[in-house]
Amino acid sequence: DALLLAQRWSKVVAVTFAVGAVTGTVLSFEFGLLWPAFTGRFGQVFGVLFAIEGVCFFLEAIFVAIYIFGWKRLAPWTHFWTGVPIVITGLGGAFSVVAVNSWMNQPQGFSPTTGDVTSVEPLKVIFNPAVPYEVPHMILAAYLVTGFIVASVYAVGMLRGRRDRIHRLGLLIPLTVACIATPIQFAVGDTAARSIAKDQPIKFAGMECVQQTSTHVTEYIFGRCTSSGVKGGVGIPGLDSFLVGWSTSTQVTGLDSVPPDDRPPANTMLHWAFDIMIGICTVLMGLGLWLAFGWWRKRDFPQSPWFLRATAISGLAAVTALECGWIVTEVGRQPWVVYNVLRTEDAVTKASGVWVTFAAIVALYVVLGAVLIVTLRAMARRWREADEPDEEGPYGPASSGPAAVVAGSPG
């Protein structure tokens, strides 16, 4: 049964992979269509990372194809080993793209910092100071999101009364992985926040609505950011200073240390995004505890509707946390594209009419996402009608799927 699950999941991967490839292609167009001045000046600095990502992706694509073809045709262990390069290249690709983002947060390894770049030190670019926290944080986030989403799909199924082995395994495996990753994510995120307080103090001030540089800074949970401090929300005196430097007398840099032009916009949103990310992580850890408790008491996961309901929304929660995290990094970095080096307004294309392009791209992404969901649901529906042979992922010729296995199983 676990095998059947793995086969089904690999088909889902095939469909999402195809969509990922297409959006990735468009993404590389966007570097030029939207941000020519950014890429024109710094492409020579960060570009190598994308070259590495390209190689990883290429290998990944090849091995995904082999893997999916191999279900029926390769010996089981051979087939397993063709999966290993997928994991390695996947991680390599994630490292490279997130390292670019890290470099935008902590740019180094090029000179001069104004005007044309004339020298580059690739290793310093690749291993910039934000990599150690940003890369693991994003990779863990990816595992969290995937784990909780897959678990929530099966939780919904179980809530609707489908309680067979397939559903139970389909819930348990990914949920366990995600629940183990969650506390680690908490720790990494915490490290990230502390590093940012040191390396990108203005971003941190924006995240926490710290207006004036001072000690004994209050940590606010939610609340509205105004120029005279946080209104509303729950304030815990001294905690912000404590979290930054393990002592309430730690000094925290405030927004007033730079001119208004250099401060990030939309402070309340930034602050809320940060708090929501942390809040969701905390709640998800609670879900993990619940699961662990169930195992400890009954050697099984809790079957109560409330547990299933909680699992059912955990996927959505994880995605929300992911998006909030990106809002924190990206909006928090404003007004800079490359922190303290290049302003966003100077990076954007000067072509008029890109708004049309931009709107078209957004619309396409929406359509693509919608069709993806519809397709995946259609696949799920067919899997449920057990006597139907499997339909095809985009890779296989019409009979490459494990049709025989599915047709003969009770799943």
Added chain:
Amino acid sequence: MSRAEAVAIVRWIGATMYAVFGGADFGAGLWSLLAGGGQRGRRPRELIDWAIGPVWEANHVWLIFVLVVLWTGFSPAFEAIFSTLFIPLSLAALGIVLRGSGFAFQRTARRARGRAVSEKLFGVSSLLTPFFMGTVVGAIAGGRVPVGNAAGDAVTSWLNPLSLVIGALFVATSAYVAAVFLVSDARRGDAPDLERYFSTRALIAAVVTGALAATGLILLHSDARFVFDGLTSDGLPLVILSVLCGVGVLVLLRRGARRGARALAVGAVAAVIWGWGVAQNPYLLPQKLTIAGAAAPSATLTSVLIVFGVAVVLVLPSIGLLFTLVQRNLVEEAARPSPPPRASA
């Protein structure tokens, strides 16, 4: 050879791969559109699906590769091209998205209506991308892409006779390469009727491609003198080679030869691409920006070359593995196009 030139060559290799394999993909989409709907076009479309199924999207990687090497190795050229030519490039990207999703979903869409729509989408978008890519190349050859952020004219840079003819030439070339490939696929799939079907189409596409190429040359003469001069001097041997390969393919197809046509068709396309590269040397953007002038600092160029070397060492064996697996079991695959219909059709 300088490091910048080495990187330029690496990029040109990527462009060649994309033109040949990506082109074959687009061309196949085009033939699937031209095959017509419903029963009539069913068999050719089956063959097309069957032939490009397993490898279709690996080919897009060549495009990414070209873009990444361009923006890493020659950032100012990337900036100039993408900001000035954002209209055709956006439309080309649109084609890629629609095509990818059309193809992915046509295999999973169950209802006939959904399938028909995604097939249409797949076909039409296969036309968009090569055409607009061609207009971009035309704009560059015609010297209409100045250095800087959107320094050129957003419309006339690519909406001119030279660009349009080169756009059409790209479409025709794709169709031609695809048809030649499909002839071999039909043979592999034991479908003699389809073999004939695509042979005829390959011949037609070859004639159209030749005519468009000749028109293009005439326009280059008046509009892009630098490239024209290059093509008729340093690039001439390659142009001649291309013509010879092209004629060779036609002869082989007429004779129904079993092998060789594929390789020659690839040769014809590759030769013309390298001919163009030689013709506009030492420029990246003819008479606007040289290779040396656009090149990144040397450490970056070295890294690109290293990554490329690693890629060759790792990717080639993997691709080999994939193709071996695919070829081996495609031969025994039940999903081959159905046997030729009996008398009724």
